Amino acid sequence: MTSSALLALLTALASAALRAQSAVVYGTVHVESGGPLRFAQVVVMGSNLGTLTDSGGHYRLAPVSPGVVIVRARFIGYVPAFDTVSVAAGDSVEASFVLHPSVIDGLPLVVVGPVVVTAAKRSQLLDQAVTSVAVVSDTELARRAVSTVDEAVDKAPGVQFLNGQVNIRGSTGYVQGLGSRVLLLVDGVPANQGDRGGINWDLVPLEDVQRVEVVKGAGSSLYGSSAFGGVVNVITRDISVGWHGRVRASGGAYANPPYDVWRFRDYTGGREGLDVTGSYGTNLVRGSLTAGGWHSDGYREQDRQNHWQAAAKGVWAPGPATRITASGSWASDQYEVPLVWCTRGACDDRGLTYQPFKIATQDTGTFTRSDKGYLTALVERTSSDHLAWQARGSWLRTRFTDLRQGADDYGIANRLGAELRAVSRPTAGRVVTVGAELARSDVRTNIFTGDTSSTDTVVGTHTQAEFAAYGESEQLFGRARLTGGARVDYIAVDGGGLSAVVSPRLGGVLTTSRGAWRASLGRGFRAPSLAERFVSTTVPPFRVIPNPNLRPETAWSGELGNATRLSAALHADAAAFWTEAYDLIEPSVNGSAIQFRNVTRARLAGLDVALAAQPPIRGLTASLAYTFLYARALASDSAPGGPLAFRPKHLLTLSADYQWRAVSVGGDFRYASRFERVELYSNDDRVAEKVLDLRASLEQGPLSVRCRLANALNYIYNQVPRTLAPVRTLSVTLTWTY
């Protein structure tokens, strides 16, 4: 017998074994009036499994992989319906649907989706989550024709990026990328930097991203440190069966300065990139590989960047109830650093107070090389229809070198993590999630050394270990779902004593005739990063000195929200939120020394409103998202009160898209009010953010062309002091999908 014949036989045997252990989902689809619906489409989401109903409205889906699956039923003219079904090997489970017309009184209904989120460390429907969750789907990612994850998430309701630093409901402000109060997850694996606690948004190629979930409010009861103000979970694509490929080529140009007196080069800056993805899958094994890179001239002086990346993912399903996934990515950036823009006298200022497109002559040559990558392995198993568990290990590594006149800083950091989690459904309507998590971060550096001498040649190593256990239980009582849980984290720095933080959370969802009401109250915390504890450098004329005694910052965070359909064509989601923060870590200036200290007691409160409308024009959709934010530092013995820096009081996003056959056009308008307060250079001019992005696309078979005109009005502004925000940028992306 040849080896290929042997392989074919083994494959056939494996397939037969899989079928024998798989499950069946069956049921009916009826219309609201009670009659059966023929030819309705019923699918298991995230798989290729689907069928149509017969004349009696019956359907049967098999083989369904055991575990928790989402089943969707839909038919033209009706609102799709979803159900979460837990199936065990060899089981048969019924899931029946009643579909409602999508047009009432002549007006189309707004359909909000997708509906599956993982905010609670398990799959659940969006309207069952006790906190606000914004989802950026793959459709939106493609439609926006963006290049990186942060560009895609930037327009999500209540989210604002400040020079790459994410804010959810004003959580972080801007601290030069240090100590993010938002936790980044890649497929549920924590991915904040081990040394600085910041986020590398280019860690995962956008090509590999299926969707992004933004969980708002404190999430430390499940996710621990850094989930102080929210969690961003980047979920990578599933790999389909068969051969698939995708090639994406992009090119673009940056607008020149709108005034001749600001011109800084005699050519138009460009940007070009290429990504290639290939994948192959069977029912047993699947794998994908992505590689690519891009170059940018930048939109200001000393702003060129090269980016290279590769990512891979492999899935092995040795049994119908077991799935093993290994994935990883690597990215390398070499970029010039524009630091701050040129002020009078610091460059050829042409008689102006400042030159926003130019840098100070003395900063010429500043350059950074940044490499980062992660590896993760995940084992998922559904042991029975009542119990599923998973175990994972991960390794995140970052390395940066800042090359500047007079001094070079570098840091090499690792973050090793492991987690064991179980999700149990002991009785109908009850879900219990428990788990334990370990993490160890280390850094070898000449800047986060903790050294207090004035020399900068010292190299140091520091470590931080975190041990955590958590549990959360959800119980269904009629139309109400109540959730309660807590997590305890132990943190040890450089092998020292453990300090403990307990983060409880209570929440609930009540389904009424006026929509789904949700409420939650929980605690968030963030352990200081190794950089904040041990930074030791000079930022002329200041000496930045370490503070190994920093304590974790903590917060109580609550929200009350409602998601409802206001009319046939208008869906609304609104939430009032309130956060009381304690011991916020902020840089504190004392004479010629800067030190991170637990100084600020703060209050962040406000209102989030998101409206999705489908006006009575076929193909047109529109949405509005508005956040009002009251962000105040409260007065204490050591610090005066006042507005928190870098938080806009008003944040508004208007979006509209129109689709006609294969062509679609659309746009976003973002308004962020002028910051009441900024750190550094507080007397500089500053304005509100008013940015209009336009887009258009054409899809024809396997080809699509997407055009994006970001900052179409070439509005010149800055969010961060003396750092020009992106100018008008035209980009064209051509994608071929096989």
Next chain:
Amino acid sequence: MTTRARGAAAMALAAALACNQGLEPALAPTSCPHGFVGVCGTVSFVGQVPESTAKVFVVAFDTFPRSQNDLFKFKPQLDPTILPLGGPPFFYTLQLPPGHYEWVLAVWQKQGPTLNATNADTLLRETGFYRDRGDTTRHGSGIVIVNAGTSTDSIDFVVDFTNMHRVCDYFRPCP
């Protein structure tokens, strides 16, 4: 209001918000700006700027430094005014909190490693300071008063690249 009218109103609102200009070129001042708190004046340049120059900036001390340790107690700490490297007379503004200042000076900084207390004597030079007319003492008596809510104009002085002084000139002996 019909749905179409509401849509049109929303578009008009968005357009109105978007049409407002952002940052625009701001001409450098030629006199103390209205509402500015600090000192202003004109700096004249003498001599050729050294090739090893990193930058030249203006700062103020509220009391004349008594030791090398006092050298970093200048204001403003964060954002000293950068001067051009020579050329025609330059009108400068230096933002300062209200108070009494004994020394307003220009500091020349040499290219080199990151500045700190131990290399200040190597990297920094005093290259000109404000003094009362007619005062010929070594440090000069150039007391400047900044009142709350106002600026003090005509704090003029000369930056002389041919006559710069090391830190240790003021705190002898020089190594």
